[in-house]
Amino acid sequence: MKVKLAQKYGFCFGVKRAIDIAQNTPNATTFGPLIHNEMEIQRLHRDYGVSLSNTLKEAQTYQNVIVRTHGITKEDLHTLKENGINVVDATCPFVTKPQNIVKKMSKEGYQLIIFGDKNHPEVQGVASYGEDVLIVANIDELMKCNIKRRLVLLSQTTKQSEQFGKIAAWLISKASEVRVFNTICNATFENQRAVLELSKEADIIIVVGGKNSSNTKQLLEIAKAQCVDSYLVENKEELEKEWFKHKKLCGITAGASTPDWIIESVKVEIEQI
Amino acid sequence: MKVKLAQKYGFCFGVKRAIDIAQNTPNATTFGPLIHNEMEIQRLHRDYGVSLSNTLKEAQTYQNVIVRTHGITKEDLHTLKENGINVVDATCPFVTKPQNIVKKMSKEGYQLIIFGDKNHPEVQGVASYGEDVLIVANIDELMKCNIKRRLVLLSQTTKQSEQFGKIAAWLISKASEVRVFNTICNATFENQRAVLELSKEADIIIVVGGKNSSNTKQLLEIAKAQCVDSYLVENKEELEKEWFKHKKLCGITAGASTPDWIIESVKVEIEQI
Numbered sequence: 001m002k003v004k005l006a007q008k009y010g011f012c013f014g015v016k017r018a019i020d021i022a023q024n025t026p027n028a029t030t031f032g033p034l035i036h037n038e039m040e041i042q043r044l045h046r047d048y049g050v051s052l053s054n055t056l057k058e059a060q061t062y063q064n065v066i067v068r069t070h071g072i073t074k075e076d077l078h079t080l081k082e083n084g085i086n087v088v089d090a091t092c093p094f095v096t097k098p099q100n101i102v103k104k105m106s107k108e109g110y111q112l113i114i115f116g117d118k119n120h121p122e123v124q125g126v127a128s129y130g131e132d133v134l135i136v137a138n139i140d141e142l143m144k145c146n147i148k149r150r151l152v153l154l155s156q157t158t159k160q161s162e163q164f165g166k167i168a169a170w171l172i173s174k175a176s177e178v179r180v181f182n183t184i185c186n187a188t189f190e191n192q193r194a195v196l197e198l199s200k201e202a203d204i205i206i207v208v209g210g211k212n213s214s215n216t217k218q219l220l221e222i223a224k225a226q227c228v229d230s231y232l233v234e235n236k237e238e239l240e241k242e243w244f245k246h247k248k249l250c251g252i253t254a255g256a257s258t259p260d261w262i263i264e265s266v267k268v269e270i271e272q273i
Numbered sequence: 274m275k276v277k278l279a280q281k282y283g284f285c286f287g288v289k290r291a292i293d294i295a296q297n298t299p300n301a302t303t304f305g306p307l308i309h310n311e312m313e314i315q316r317l318h319r320d321y322g323v324s325l326s327n328t329l330k331e332a333q334t335y336q337n338v339i340v341r342t343h344g345i346t347k348e349d350l351h352t353l354k355e356n357g358i359n360v361v362d363a364t365c366p367f368v369t370k371p372q373n374i375v376k377k378m379s380k381e382g383y384q385l386i387i388f389g390d391k392n393h394p395e396v397q398g399v400a401s402y403g404e405d406v407l408i409v410a411n412i413d414e415l416m417k418c419n420i421k422r423r424l425v426l427l428s429q430t431t432k433q434s435e436q437f438g439k440i441a442a443w444l445i446s447k448a449s450e451v452r453v454f455n456t457i458c459n460a461t462f463e464n465q466r467a468v469l470e471l472s473k474e475a476d477i478i479i480v481v482g483g484k485n486s487s488n489t490k491q492l493l494e495i496a497k498a499q500c501v502d503s504y505l506v507e508n509k510e511e512l513e514k515e516w517f518k519h520k521k522l523c524g525i526t527a528g529a530s531t532p533d534w535i536i537e538s539v540k541v542e543i544e545q546i
Contacts, residue, residue, distance in 0.1 A: 002479060028542050037342065105474030134350045147397055161445075161446050162446075164445065164446075165441075165443070165445050166442065168438075168441055168445050168451075168453070169438030169441055170438070172434075172437065172438050172453050172455050173435075173437075173438060173439050173455070175455060176454070176455055177452070177453070177454050177455070178446050178452075178453045178455070179443075179450070179451075179452045179453070180441070180450070180451045180452070180453065181449070181450050182448060182449055182450070182451070217333050245363070
């Protein structure tokens with residue numbers, strides 16, 4: 001099988017930074033998964049003794065707690081610090097930015113609207129910094145909400161730029177002032193643009209990444225719109241030979257939390273089909 | 274001919290207010306046309322002695338100068354006041370609002386973008402209050418401009434809400450912060466919505482208003498998109514019988530500067546066709 005990698009894919013700045021931090025803090029724990037990639041988390045545990053705590057209580061049994069790339073809530077951070085835990089902040093700077101915006105704009109009396117998934121830890125963390133915060137996954141959800149006259153709109157870092165613009169355009173027609181902060185991270189945007197191009201050319205697309213990773217799921221969605229035969233796999237074992245029948249060119253991309261060694265193993269496997 | 278008036282049409286709050294001001298300031302002059310309707314200006318001259326000065330020099334030969342609904346530039350206002358002229362401000366409050374926004378936001382270091390017509394007196398007046406102001410008539414013009422990272426977007430009061438939203442959505446994808454002030458006036462918006470509805474039903478639309486009136490031209494454009502046989506007339510004399518051949522229902526709307534007595538005379542004329 002002939003394969004072609006997207007022009008931009010995989011690890012972003014924030015993920016690379018977090019992994020460096022974890023490797024430099026051996027035997028610490030992360031509160032929640034450091035990044036949305038289970039195999040990389042296992043590697044950090046095996047090679048650096050960095051464990052995963054799924055609850056705040058569990059995390060507090062460690063001396064050093066690493067804050068995940070997606071950030072945590074203001075309240076949880078407060079609890080950790082109050083209990084004398086050494087907090088090592090691996091929150092992606094592109095996530096710290098919306099946290100600070102929400103904090104500042106909430107104080108200035110704006111109603112806050114976050115375009116994002118209310119179950120995603122990044123969004124929960126960002127929202128925790130404000131008082132009057134709405135979280136909407138799409139424009140239909142937004143239309144059911146009570147909208148005030150002065151609004152701040154921001155986005156989960158991994159959302160699609162086009163949908164964000166549509167939400168903004170709708171809000172503008174309803175409010176007097178809409179202050180829009182484009183908090184979609186550039187890496188996400190570039191990976192999205194690259195898979196869009198690739199999916200016009202390839203007749204099958206394989207997206208490598210965690211199934212709970214927001215940006216990975218966005219990549220799949222973008223690919224599918226152009227190329228129906230697009231699939232998301234976490235590793236080479238999930239590839240099915242059936243998918244590749246009668247296909248000529250397989251495009252490959254990967255989410256921002258997917259390490260190169262996993263992408264490489266998937267690529268080699270596909271080439272042998 | 275059967276006729277139907279749009280649910281909302283004609284005089285807006287700002288125009289009504291300006292005419293009241295003019296009627297209460299007999300023998301004054303207006304610097305530039307008070308409103309974009311020549312016949313109403315002639316009536317104010319005939320009945321109240323309110324004249325029209327087309328230049329600042331001419332206006333300064335009067336004791337009382339009325340500022341037109343569209344406002345004037347900061348510099349012209351300054352000159353009038355410095356020369357001891359009694360300035361009677363008939364600027365529509367919906368125009369004073371964007372003037373104040375430009376003044377404040379320019380001081381806060383934002384690049385200002387006005388969606389509007391650079392030759393329109395309202396836009397020239399609003400733009401004069403800022404330092405770093407771009408005026409764009411559409412998204413194509415905007416795409417050729419140098420866009421900064423922190424922007425304020427506002428609109429000429431009589432522009433279309435949908436186009437404004439599209440411009441905002443494009444800007445959001447390019448900048449870090451876009452602060453959008455919806456300065457499209459409600460009356461304009463309501464007249465636009467009403468003609469949209471009417472043009473789906475009627476097979477000919479007559480828009481009554483000044484040919485240099487921005488909001489009137491917008492109404493014509495909206496009507497034409499649904500109903501090809503849409504025409505703009507300033508008075509009943511401009512109606513052509515030819516237009517009404519084989520038509521069943523004529524919809525009528527009017528710009529925000531069009532007085533009721535002109536609309537009524539056009540309506541009566543059409544009914545007799």
